[in-house]
Amino acid sequence: MKRWLCVLLALICAFAVTGCGSDATEETGKEVVLRYNGQNIEIDEVYIYAQTVKEEYESKYGSDVWKQSIVTDDGLEMDAVDAARRQAISKLIKTKTLITKSGEYGISLTASEQKDQDTAAQEFYDKLTDAQIAEVGLELDTVKRVLRESALADKIYDYVMKQSSTEISDEQARMSTFYDMFFECYSEDDYGNITLYSQDKIDEQKKKADEAYESIEEASDGTDMDISFLGSAKELKYAGTHTMSRDDILSTYGQDTLDILYSMSDGEVSTVVETEYGYHIFQMISITDEKATAENKKKLTDAADAEYYDNLMKDWIDELDSGYSYSKSVDMDVYNKIKFDE
Helix, strand or coil, X not given: CHHHHHHXXXXXXXXXXXXXXXCECCCCCCEEEEEECCEEEEHXXXXXXXXXXXXXXXXXXXXXXXXCEEECCCCCEEEHHXXXXXXXXXXXXXXXXXXXXXXXXXXXXCHHHHHHHHHHHHHHHHCCCHHHHHHHCCCHHHHHHHHHHHHHHHHHHHHHHHCCCCCCCHHHHCEEEEEEEEEECEEECCCCCEEECCHHHHHHHHHHHHHHHHHHHHHHCCCCCCCHHHHHHCCCCCCEEEEEEHHHHHHHHCHHHHHHHHCXXXXXXXXXXXXXXXXXXXXXEECCCHHHHHHHHHHHHHHHHHHHHHHHHHHHHHHHCCCCCHHHHECHHXXXXXXXXX
């Protein structure tokens, strides 16, 4: 509730919304940005969602974000304004969709929760000037409705996500930390192009790796030791400590090396291992790095939950309004009157 108030009050002057045009709803005189599930979504309601996204972007990327491109969660590079516009509508559609499930799940706002939202709406509205109200065409009932819908959608979302069967095992999430003393057999130019060494130079690298392993064997005398000092002393360009998942190890080193690493115990040192690009001596530091594994488990769980929710949302949107799409359903002539970069 407080977050909504802060966002709305801080940004109320950030958007310029022009007067109504020919596409206005007859009953209200307000322009329609889109129709969804048989309802007209008017510009003042969209304005509130747009402000929350504007605040999020400026908090995350800085106030000059609107002159930049950003990489979305889907990995796409997009103009910041375009990305924000899409996200605001996405938030609105998801809220509208979630609240249609209130009857099915038996979820509603309590009288106390409704009162809290209405109080927040009234406090916000009372602080607006007549000029601000006229500029955005914002009415108290609209603010109350948006805050109530948002709070109800949050409750339904929490319920839905508790039904998720997503479970990531410790083995799936396992992260291993190991030292790789790497004697590379290739060179790489500034453009990432790789050229293998001549056979003579490859043989020389193999000899260095064998000598290093012999030194480790002699120095260890059957006891655990840290071999990273030897890699540093030899000034090996690519030697270093890595924390990687099973899939990362497989894609980087291949199946044979994965099998070797996963057969090692903490502190154990491998023999010289040949891969496509050189020779390695591995030391397993932690076959299961507990901290990194916990972090990876959360990351994988969050990703699985997001996929579960996105699939549900897609199905629900198709059920409610099979013809809906951002590009086809949003009237950009009206929506563009809400400015993100001013």
